[in-house]
Amino acid sequence: MLKIFFGLLWLLGDIVPWHLASNTIRPTDVRIEYWLLKQYDDVVIDTHTPIISWSLPTVANNNYQQRDIQQMAYQIKIYERPTHDTTTSILLWDTEPAASSFSTVQYNGPMFITDCRYELHLRYWSSDGVKSNWFIGKFRTVFSDVFNGSQWIGSNSINMNQLRKTFNIESSSSITSAFAAISGIGYYELHVNGQPVDPSRKLDVGWTTYQQRTLYVSYDMTKFLTGGANAIGVFLGQGWYNRQQWIIGPGPRTELSTQYGPPRFIFHLTICLSDKSTININSDETWLGREAEHRADNVYMGTVVDYRAARPTFSTVTFFDNTSLWINASILSSPVKDGTLSLQRMPPIRAGPDALNIPDLSSIDDITTSIVESYLYGADLTKFNGVLIPIGTDYGNGQIFDLGQNFAGWCRVTGINVPSSYIVQLRHSEYRYSQGTNGIRFNGIDTENLDSIAATDTFILNGSVNETIEPMFTYHGFRYLLVNGLPDVDSSQVTCYPVHTETSLIGNFSSSSVILNQIQHNILWSQLSNTMSLPTDCPQRNERRGWMGDAGLSVDEALYNFDLIQFYLNFLTMIQDNQAADGAISDTVPFTVGFSPADPNWGTAYIKIAWALYEHTGDITILQQYYTGIRAWIDCLTRQYRQTGLAHFFGHWGDWVPVAPMTNLSLISSFAYLHDVHRFINISTILNQTENTKNYTELYHTLAKEFHTVFYDGTLRGYADNSQAANVLALALPNVVPDEIQTTVWESLLNNIKSQNMHFTGGIVSVAQLYPLLSSNGNHDLAVQLASSTTYPSYGHMFNNPIQNATTTWETWNTLPDSAGSSLNHHMFNSIGSWFYRYLAGLRLSLAEHRIYIHPRMTHDETLLKAVSATVKTQKGLVRVAWTRAVDLLERLSMPSLSAQIVKMTVTIPTTLEGIISFDPLLKSGQCHSIYVDQKLLWKRSSLYCPQHVHTSAIDDLSLITVVNGVKQLSEVVQSGTMTLRVSSGQYQFHAVWIENSC
Template sequence: MLALLILVLLINKSSSHFLHDSGASEDSSSFPSIITPRHVRIQHTDVTTHSDIVIDTYTPHFSWQLGDEFDDEGDLVRGVKQVGYHILVHADVSNQVMWDSGYVHSSSSAHILYAGALLTSDTRYSATIKYFTVQRESQWYKAHFRTALFSLTDWSGEWIGSNGINMNQLRTVINISNTIRAATAYISGIGYYQLYIEGQLIDKSRRLDVGWTTYQQRTLYTSYDLTDVFNATGPIGIGIVLGQGWYNRQQWAIGLGARTELSDQYGPPRVLMQLNLNYTDDTSQSVVTDSSWLGREGEHRYDSVYMGTTMDLRVVRSCWSCANFTDPYPLWINASILPSPVNFTAGGHLSLQTMDPIRIGPDALHIATSGRSGLVTGVNGVSVTDGGVIKPISKDSVNGQVFDLGQNFAGWCKLTSLKAAKSTIIQLRYAELRYSSGENGIDFKGLYYENLQSIAVMDTVILNGTGNETFEPLFTYHGFRYLLVNGYDNIDKDDVECYNAHSETTLIGNFTSSSVVLNQIQHNILWSQLSNSMSLPTDCPQRNERRGWMGDAALSIDEVLYNFDYVNFYLNFLTMIADNQTPDGAVSDTVPFTVGTSPADPNWGTAYATITWYMYEHTGDRTIIEKYYVGIQAWIDCLTGKYVQTGLANMYYNYGDWAAVQQTKNASLVSSYAFLQDVHTFINMSEILNRTDNVEKYTRLYQRLADEFHRVFYNTAVSGYTDGSQTANILALALPNVVPASLRTTVLSSLINSILATGYFTGGIVSIAALYPLLSNEGYHDLALKLALSTSYPSYGYMFHNDIQNATTTWEQWNTLPTQAGSSLNHHMFNSIGAWFYQYLAGIQLNALNTIKIHPRIPYDANLLNHIEAEVVTIKGAVRAKWTRLSVESVSLSVTIPNNVDAIVSFDALIKNGRCMKLICDDEVFWMREVMDNELRMLKNVHGVSELTENQSTGTISIRVASGKYTFIAYWQ
């Protein structure tokens, strides 16, 4: 017994010296005396989900979560705070200390900036981190990362391809002369590429790489750690497959209004690769693309993002990327040197792709949430956590074999076990919808292609006749729910496997409720968001568009960041906006700029400021604001210049309140709204950066604009703005300090009366983003909930409660079916309601992860909604809120606050004009209203709970809580 006690003491004494590697388990629940940094992030990338982190900066920043601490009884400790940290950065090979921060007295555990010796290009490093709390010292945690090629001078090799033939397969053979210490590949293949070594596809889940950009301004490259691949000496074959992607003149010019003058700069696919080999004898070798590489047209004869793939399996060459490959036919010719896509003389960049790639299968979506992983009962569709592989739920025959996947999504289908004669042609067609009936009431039920506009959406394969063949299309994707197979009548459902493709991410949000309607809306939001996250936020995945429409991205960004870890994804998009910005500060409606106008419609251009701001709100990383601050100011100054010419009264641009049931008659108000909103956001950014000069300058501008907005748009005849439309009044009320205090009740009443009279919302994508928060903030939360729960036209619920199709993604139009059936059934521009789910229904407001707020808005009418459960996994840890209506007068609220952060928890009145009478925490009464003197007195001290306050005008009770788990019950009368 004594020996065991000594051993335990030794373990506790030396626990601070244990090295926790990034590959080890993070579960320390069985060792409550040991704490460890968790979910360490390097440049916003979580080492838990990324085994190979590559950075393109000399000064990375580091973040981590604090592990849970337990008391002697094994209970979770509340109020855990960091008091210091220590970070070491080493060069892996030399073990040189690049940075030793020493002990730093600080509570900060996020975005700690590297401050050591200059990092070098193409080098492997490790970061070792520990932190200290009041009671504990953590283990060391070791995470590895490596650097990209920092300069163009670090590159060698040439862009290769062919102007003469469709050279989409290239190969070479290298000789490994010694034992490899490190092998690192840097590659950019455009439009798309795949890398093979000795017949094996490197990174099998990775697709549609590299990401789409304005290639002449910025072309991306990726990097692979191939050390484990080159594990033997001798000859090694390397192969690269190329696809047209977005570097295709037809791809750019196929849509109406496409910018063909830009497409003229594009052409055949090409690739640049550099493979750096470092041997254990300290020698090195670089293998690069040049004219010695051999190329041919492979089995994929044609590929287009829009039009699909044509593949001829008769010309497949087995193991063509192997060193010992020989081709009996003289098909291979030397590659040609092609010009770089990047216009370096105009300031173009060849940059590391720091965002995650598009993936398929289980690697595409990681799960960080602890809540429900499957579908909620009653919700139609497929769970987002089902591994990215979708199987048909039914099969029937209409002009071929039709498979229903049960879910609208973006991706493609693979056919297996194909047994037919050589030269058999099989075609796959995709659609979101089936006809319910043809002309004269004839039951047709064929696929509906009208909303595909001018593209074919067809994958074609020509079989080799060898039996048991497999076909999976390359370098394309489709938006669909239904698959039609022509030319082959013997496909079983088990031989169809479809892939949900999207930019890799982690599901960090979970929202469920007692309402099947809200749960279906949440389901549709998740799927439409993933469907349109394809290296940039697109508008839709099915037709000849799929552009980076800025308005859609701005409207959904807050919702996205509650649900998915897409920080690097949107940082890439912000950089693309900056790349496309013209010298006069103008940004464009789409990025890359393909369709639309520049300067953008203000409600589209607002993406620059809006995305930047919400990225800060969700991460607390002020360097995001710093990076794009000057560009955002230039955009606002550009708009200001346009405003000076027109005034707000004539500031209409292009789109107004897009997709509205009833468009407001003066759309200049809609454009003006975005202008004022951007100015106000920029003031907030300036305050964060302590730019007092700009705070003063743009505050004066905002006040002038606010006064003018009211003066030119207020209409006394309708007691509201312009024509008294819902759109006009919502946007005016949503802007700070625009509606005079003396008129606010009048304008709000006008809006409420309009909603009650019509029974529905009549606006579009711009005003609905402001509607729900406005109603909840102004005391009309029950009305907001009734609109959200509606299933009649027009509403979110109507999308999945109609006679034509129950939607599993968000529609483009309120009336997409049947009157606007040429529109998309998979859009994300209406997804803004998803942020309201988290912020108001669950009450989770992140506030840049300083002091989190938990303030659920609970309806007076208990029949509307009686249960909400939500979770958001932030860089500091999981924030959870769950409330259940126990009775008309009482509610239970459970919250979890991550370590190293406090929260304000607020309880709204359950009864109109009611007062909170009693608060219980963990089954003990800790506050009860003293009726005699009406003072707020704590009857019992609860560890972690402090600062009880009451808002006299609303009756809201608020308390400050430290980190930990709490269950409260509030009683009202």
Template sequence: MSLFKATLFSLNTSYSNPQYTRMFLLQTLLFLILLSQNVAQNVLDISNNHSRAILIKPCHVRIQHMDVTTHPDIVIDTHTPHISWQLANEYTDNGHLIREVNQIGYSIRVKNVITDQLMWNTNYVQSSSSSHILYAGIPFTSDTRYTIAIKYYTKKHESQWYTVHFRTGLFSLMDWTGYWIGSNYLNMNQLRTVVSLRSISIESATVFISGVGFYQLYIEGQLIDPSRRLDVGWTTYQQRTLYTSYDLTSVLSKLSARQLGIGIVLGQGWYNQQQWAISLNGRTILAEQYGPPRALMQLNIRYSDGTNQSIITDSTWLGREGEHRFDSVYMGTTMDLRATLTCWSCANFTDSYLPWINASILPSPVNFTAGGQFSLQIMDPIRIGPDALHIATSGRLGHVAGVQGASITDGGVLKPISEDYINGLVFDLGQNFAGWCKLSSLNASRSTIIQMRYAELRYSRGVNGIDFAGLYYENLDSIAVMDTVILNGTGNETFEPLFTSHGFRYLLVNGYNKVSKDDVECYNAHSETTLIGNFSSSSIVLNQIQHNIVWSQLSNSMSLPMGCPQRNDRTGWLGDAGLSADAALYNFDYINFYLNFLTMIKDNQTPDGAISDTVPFMTGFIPADPNWGTAYITITWCLYEHTGDITIIEKYYTGIQAWINLLVDEYTKTGLANMYYHFGDWVPVQKISNNSLVSSYAFLRDVYTFVNMSELLHRTDNVQKYSQFYQQLAEEWHRVFYNLTVNGYTDGSQSANILSLTLPTVVPNHLRTTVLNSLIDSLVNTGYFTGGIISVAALYPLLSNEGYHDLALKLALSTSYPSYGYMFNNQIQNATTTWEQWNSLPTGARSSLNHHMFNSIGAWFYRYLAGIELNALNMITIHPRISYDIDLLNYIEAEVITIKGAVRVKWTRMSIDSMELIVTVPNNLDANILFDPLIKNGQCLKLICDGKDILMRKNRNDKLYWIKDDVHGINDFSENYATGTISIRIASGQYTFMTYWH
């Protein structure tokens, strides 16, 4: 009987029986005492819950994919931004991560900072969604500051409000009042003006600026955002030119004087690509030149009394040729320090000797009549130094034992590891990368000329009869790659080249031999990003491949994914970009980087749907080779899988369909049998006899992916239409390419069979084993892979999926030619980045030593070796593939920081028949964990979680059964009797599993 019921009973009986009166009073007193204790405990529980809730708040809030923790000044150019957040981790009293933390609702409020107007209030929304919540409030206005406050709810807690700031760009051309300025008559690369500010405190100051090719902004002699370089991003300028924005409130508020000096430095950049040409297939292609550099700026100031002031670029600005006399992305920079003027962008600057002339009004680079756009740069800028790379991962950040090359966590600054003298001072940076070097402590007489040259390779003494260890320039083709400085003679001078970049490991200094290692500092330049992925293993070979993938990706991420960083065809090759995108998105937060590239592809698409091999179109062909053009659909799909953002597919869906339809039109003229375009399975060891199969591969794969996209968007018309068409293509593929005499496709080459087996339903079921065996026999008998960049991307997933994971590992672990391992195990140079060819050394004279088109194996590291499949973050899959041979690989540790939080996997092979697996699943997300047999044809004997037996099998061929079902967070399990794989569904949290097999 409950205390409450007992008291009621006493109350009812006390009136009828006097002897119960005293008992009733005692019971009532006892009840009140217990009640007060219970109330006190409830109050204590509420207080404890409240105190815990105080520590719980949304974290890693994202606006338009920009994380506020790494982007303190977020600017958007859309009226419907989407908002995401992570749920905070919660811990038990003994520090363990609490499992199954799921959101049940959220509230969002958006306010105008100036007016305090509530723009959007969702109130309480019952929803588990914490990603890509679309803003649906009052439309924003240009150049306005706002706050977003977010609160989420779980079954146990209500989080604190978490407030973040953002501001808007200029939504309309009508909001711009400035003019493009520069000069058609001289190299006017320094522009300045002086303006008077009002004697009132400044409430806000925002500048919007564009300079093409590149610009730097100075306020009173101070370079604004000094780590930001090579800005704005490269685009097809007449179709889209970008602008950027800075919050200058704190900068201007600190000024003591009311006179303000503003300066802009301009560079040629990609806008006027001087002295560059590339030869392709016997024809010379000149880079497009749009004219002299120009700048557009508008500084909007709001004062505390509500008044406004706008400072713009116009013909009153003065300009001159500064100390940098020449700059070229390809050729390098020439600077004459004798022409340096101290604080030329300061208000009190005077120059009695050199003439400054009025700038001219120049036309906009954008062709508005043809639909061109002037828009905010959404992707992060190119940066140097610590601001270029943020670290989100928690695992091994520095050098993995045995790996050669620099650590990416060195703050973006590299120092030489050695120096010697061969035709000048030669410095080895120990790492191939993209950027440039700065020289300090230059103490030479006036007019001394110093030159710096850069190279990826040195000739090696004693190899092939060569007794010369100078720099190797043959793979630079027709460009000079030289930075030149003329000293002023003032002593202790510093030279850092401007508006150029190089791909190199070695630096040669000529003209001054008193430079030591301590005087050389080199900057690793790349589009700003966050390291979100870590992968390491028990294999030094795999660890070195991962190192090289990471460095080659960074080197080639320069506002768009370039093909290489060193020679003259530095451009956005779509083939390279599509092949490496999945691996790149596992390692780096490059969402907006790739979204910008997709927009550029869309901008360049012709009315008939054609896209080009390179974007901006510099070289190659239109229409693109299908294996290059596939980047449009491949990158879109990868972004969706890594983020779950369906709006990405919606945005590019129409353009993707137009591209596929163009290929359909071409296909109707040739059929699959004659669908060869241009490149085939690029840089293979053994060429395939019929490259039409390679071109057709991308065509079929794109159609198949487009069907999946159409299903997501509920486009049932296209699902039906293109599904039927795909099946038609699959049947034709087998009919025209299958060769009975070789038990495979076309010539029976590895490439042909790999691509055929990878495409769904192309190989008939009754022949699949035959074709697969033909491929396996070739790989085993040859001992190496013979294909190129297209088939190698499909090779490793295919082998792992088809039960030949051990063979995939053996190929990945190989260090003999041709292999990834050979790149860093050869007699000439141990690579620290991925090569352009399997044999870039020594025979590939023009080959790049820093390419990312072979980086596709990196996605296999995460998806198969670690087993992390993100599945658009709906419910992730963790399915590590484990080799039967324990000596191949016995340890993997991987981590990916998703927009919902960290996914971590660590597995250790304890013995031939046992393994430990530690997994972490982010809050608000479930996962399927799959355990493959450790023994061929094996069965799971026991599964333990956190030290508790949860699954057991008594005898062979008996069914697995639950031993304990009280392990919190484990919801279900199943067994695949055909493969022996065990599947368990788990909620968020950290789990330690042990599996035993027989």
């Protein structure tokens, strides 16, 4: 209270001496529209009401994070930097010192101007006496009218994929600013005065349903231009605007294939001079174009590049070409029909080291020294620096290089010395060998699972010294590279680049189990391989679609591991764009294959992604923005339900790729429908939509009763066919399985798992519910046992089989080569990664409540899992939890080692947040004996009791022996024995001691 009092006095008169003001203390992780200002040099937004957020830095005292630090106030100033003046700053908005603990603010000042630079200044005051220095970050704005006067250009008569234009800046005045906007579809690369504007930026712009929304990008071109003559060059690629991409595979392709065509782009450059004049360069018929060296490019088939036709200086002013025919570009139709041209609000796809940022995930105290952070196979994301090199090579129908890691991207081969017109091919595969006739194996790469595509890059060399070959405007999913056409290539000549939407690795999970660590490794690589401006299903075959089922199943895991907020916000907008007037959404976005309305377990991605983003950011505006569309989807399902009831509720894909025969399709679809209705009730409550909360609660009660009535089979003592999947899905739904048969259904599920030699036999939908269900209902040991299995079917079997050890998550449980047509790089099974963070580490974010919940589930068999560590760099700071079964401390604490267990847990709660820390019993029939904080005895039990004699809902608040800074409350759920501490922000080390209770 005293801190608050003095804080308010300061706000009134600035009379408090904020003694810790320092140039080194300033807000951290400052974001505008989720762009991390410190990380990105050129942040561009297109909204007049951006969200601004920040966190307070960790303050150390004697190498330990201080506790209970609260923000008392903040101040934000935004300055406008006129485009014609490099020295003037105009104060646009000033919050003045605002008394608040909130660190998320929505700008509500004067409207921004297009193509204008701004500066954001931010500081805070905190309860520990800190008055921070100003954080200063830069951003700029652009709006859709930026293309006024520009045309979409290209050619319908030739493969015009390289264009150029020269212009003069004839003025004695200096260039104060120059901003370019461009959209090139399918893909483009922009060059200015002989150099690429952003060399690692690839496969731009992001794939969308172009007629509804086509993305554009804005560049700050000031440093690239000069007074006098200048030149601009553009490469174009087919990308997803190519009709062939839509023809391959079944689906609603006819209408779309007639709309798409040759590549095209639109461009506008605004140059501001110090004399207040402006020069505009537009895309029009004055641009010259030709067919460049990439004679064919296709996402699926690969590229054909003729280096004899390369003109590397085409974007220079002095370029002259006396062997190629450059002709004037034609005006082409806009790809956007009744939609919009929008700024690309997410980071681009990048190749190599720039694709993945590795922030510092360390804390003041290293709490992972006892954790075994090892795995078996693959490349370490934190150490490979964005480049893969071969780990082995041999010959089989050509020279084969093993990259040691399955990934999405391509390879570069350097130092080639061959005559002109020499042809070299690069082929790609996930499998090393193929099965021949009569079981005879033969050397080579296996491309059976590529289906109908080539995934081959063909190069015609120009005969120069030490040539380099590298594809453009395509990518491949592979581990093995086959080089055909060269007699011998040294491994040092081969460099391969993982390619994905730029992101940061914000999460780290590791444990004492090498099996779980390998699964985590595979999850990370699978997620990145399918993060290609939208969440694709796989990167290797004729798929790479925005399958909604995959996206919804992996989003929570993805947000724990990677900074992908903008990526998923973009995908939500695409779903919204594709939604039909009746609320229907499609299985894939863009809608290329599948059905509309989507299978309910695919369409649920809409609500799952929105909810996950809310949980991981605390930003309620996300729920507000997509609320109407989510409701329309649920109402669409309800209309379907009214026609059929749950017994015959529609579905298409069911519990995809199960081991056992697929269970009742309508039950699986009904699960998703009920799940969405229940989640919509939660969202409606948060948004204070009381009428919807009431109506949909009544609907859910009706559906819950009908689900049980329709699908429960009393003879089988389970749901539908009494399969594992059916019972898991029923048990996972709130208030569906009546209390009186809960035990019966659980016995059916557990007995079935035991009858399958302790294996789960469901598919992607049910396995996502399995692990949380088991861990939340007293079967955590079984959950860990299943997750740690290495025999078929299991996650561990993917990297413990005689054919190929996985470095990414597979599409099926099946053992190769039985599933030769399946992908080895899918993220739909990545749902287990969410369980790693939420249940093994016990970390649940509730940033909207300013809380972090940490509740690791503990196995009663201590040999199953001895230690876990997890770190997540959240929007509000670094959260960390590490626990270990500390048997060695029993003797020091004078506890009888045969009848006691102890867990050591270190926790870091970010500044300004509160932590709710829970300890589960370590012993099956035990009670907590004592809890220590920072080696001090916090609480000790005076006597044991019998839980069965206590009401199940009883919660006791317990008196503390010692007053420990930051510890506010200790309580016990008497029936379960779970102990819960409420703590302030800071770093804590706990020891919880458990003893047998023989009552």
